[in-house]
Amino acid sequence: MADLNEYLHFRALAFKFRNDALSAPLLDQVCETGSLAIPSKQVCTTLAQPVVDRMESLLAVLSMSKRQFIEMAILEAMDQAEYVLETHNCTIDGVPV
Structure with a gap:
């Protein structure tokens, strides 16, 4: 039963952070190139x-x-x-x- 509980938590967290995981590499690239349109500071x-x-x-x-x-x-x-x-x-x- 513990495996089911862990798997449910895994799936819930994967769903929760799915958009972050997709957008993070793009945001990292934008930050590295300095072409970020929103105010930022290193x-x-x-x-x-x-x-x-x-x-x-x-x-x-x-x-x-x-x-x-x-x-x-x-x-x-x-x-x-x-x-x-x-x-x-x-x-x-x-x-x-």
Whole structure:
């Protein structure tokens, strides 16, 4: 029965992310060529080689681009940070975050 449950989750998630999987390579190419019509900005940093190796291994298994993975990770991290700031009633210049 566990196999059925896993398979149903697999199919549901495949359906959920189907459009992302089709559009991600196109968006990656547009970003690389600089012909993106929507406002964008490159975010760069230098990472330790073991971190890069681990990320590239995961991306190969997941069939994801670095851009897609990093964008999702940054959005998730910002959501978590904003939640923690709101939980502790933090403000920036008197404005709630």
